[in-house]
Amino acid sequence: METARRNRVELVNAGLTRRDLLQLGLLTTTGYLVTKLGLSTRAAGAGGSPKSPPTTPWVEELPVPPIASPIDVASMGTTPRQGIDLASGERGRSAPHQHWALYDAANADHYLIENRVTLASWHRELPLDPCWCFNGTFPGPRIHARHGRPVLIRFRNQLPGLDQHVGYGRPTPSTHVHGGHNASESDGHPLDTIEPGTFKDHLLLNRRAGFTDPALAPGGDPRETLTTLWYHDHCLGFSAQNVYRGNVGLYHLFNESDTGDENDPSPTAWRLPSGEFDVPLVLHDRLFDPDGRGFFDLFDLDGILGDTFTVNGKIQPFLRVARRKYRFRALNAGPSRCYDCFLSNRQAMVQVTRDGNLLPRPLTVDHFRLAVGDRVDVVVDFSRLPSGSRLYLVNCCEQPDGRGPSERLRSPAQGQKLIQFVVDGALDTHGDPSRVPDQFFELPPVDPGDVATERTFVFDRSNGGWSVNGKPFDPDVIAARPRRGTAEIWNFVNNSNRWAYSVHVPLEAHQVLAWNGQAPAADDAAREDAVWLRPGESVKTFRRFRDFLGRFVTHGRDLVHSDHALMFQWQVEP
């Protein structure tokens, strides 16, 4: 895309006419430029040669984002309040915190996350790239939270003012903790943006869904346990640009069994790989301009595909691994690409989560798919590989353009290598205390008797514009008003015959009842926060609306599509 843009610019600057180009032999009579580099705005992601400046792969080590340290509430400047603290500069919160009585500062973790200009180094061969990162790292700090212990995050906007910033992105974020069971006012609604110099407090209770149900109080339903979440900007119209600018962070929820300690002697502890063996892998494809700085094509309205693959903020890094098990938490941070990840040696992996939800039972897989915003945790065992082995995580998803991936997969030999694992016997530990249990939590029951309403949402595109049920997004319209404490059937239909959508629904995970009218396969049953709809597909989901009131949005997770108003609003009412 960048080369296409340069070419477009250069053609114009050179003042060449079509006739001139024909005479020069640069243009054929059908209008195609003869160069393989292509001038098409759409050709870039289509599998042609890379357009970003080339970089040497596997020369930089995978960065692992720091785990944020909770701060003393006294050091936050002003004490968090239930109401909106306008006098201290709090903005963008639509309502007082719900369930404030469940927050006790002495038994909560407090974080200050600053959104600030950060010079990111995507590769040592590229210049520093001005980005907007949480606390100055890409990805932002990992927040390690635990079910049952509230977290209060003060998101402070230290970005340059609207009148100062030039370039893609709007410095007015609203940060969404994606996949959490959180109140509307702490969920980063796209309209709840904050100006530079202001802040917003998010109260994340970290209770499982159902915690206000007397039968499930006080902790909620253990079967609604959450794991790998992430936080990112959700600013109306600019979320793709702002996430691309660097607004990505990780929020990992632990629990009584997933304790984050592989040596935990408790008989109920699962002892999944932990500590340095619990590694996030944030996948983000990117384009760089000829000067090596991040490039976002503001005039590609279909979806942005990068030709450069970064993991945790580095282009094609390496990671030295010991001969033992690792838990990798893969996240597709967008903006528009879908991944299908294999290991280059076709080694099996054990998938333990999907969309931040534990599977009922671990699943042995040879690959995992990630649409934008998806997370998958896999356990990979390197113990049988000789020291010195090198293997790769490879994206085999074939995606010609922003419309979505094709149904074909590349072979791992032909795929895009994302990260190199170097098996290093020098790192070996004495044994491997980590384990993968046989099962996690059963799925919560789907009770048809609880269903209050069935709704259908048809996603479509006509004349270049996106719509849901024939209507573009309107912030003044509430498309659905489920009642708190009820369940509903939500059907999602992709009416387009050309575009694929991934649709994210916040507040609670759903369960799929039917795909295109057919019950899902038994081993495909899971809790999810999104559905992936190929052209013409439909899905029937069961979801509950518990514990919180307020407005939420459901949107297409290709962030470019959702910025073009592929979105609708709904509100949980008493």
Added chain:
Amino acid sequence: MSRARGKVTKAEVEAAAASGTRDSAPASAISRRRWLALLGLLPLAAATVPVLEFLDRRRRPGTQRPIGGFHRGYFPNPVLRTHDDERVRLYDDLLRGKTVLIHFFYSDCKDALCTLATENLVQLQRLLGERCGRDVFMYSFTLAPDQDTPARLRNHRDAHRIGPGWTFLTGTASDLELCRVRFGFTDPDPGLDREKAQHTNVLLLGNEPHERWLASPAAASPRFLLSQLDRVAGVKV
């Protein structure tokens, strides 16, 4: 995401190479001096990009395009004609330093969405009031420049009782095509890309000096469009 575990029995190899371009060449005049430069470079013509890069450097010695920039240098500057038959340059006169709304249409489009878009924009213009033409500039580019003469655009404008600050634009087919592609009003499907009505339901809202751009369905409510324009302009919303 469901069905994350789709089974692969036989992985297939990479698809055929990228399809070609729909980008069109600009149609401005070429100077004798540049011709000479071009003639001198003919042996290198097969290597398109180096030639063009070389030309670019020759044309503006010592200047650099803004890094990743979307202003001067990105936008072409063809001469277009307004509904009043005035000659205007795309970048110099219409975009530079302005907050703008970009709309593509053609006057005899019978598509209901196209009609709705125009009605929406009429209401948006009313909501903008005197800001339209002062702080915000609305532009409708024709997708049928051969039919949409300045006089016809003027009639179309009068029929919708459109006030000042909203300019309708025509010109040569190649210039209008260049505008369409440069603003991204394209479809990855070549067949649909050729259908004019496919490009009538999207608006582009842009703040040129700040390079702040976003797209919106033209069918969105005028109030929402106004708030989106404010977001682009940098007004607090």
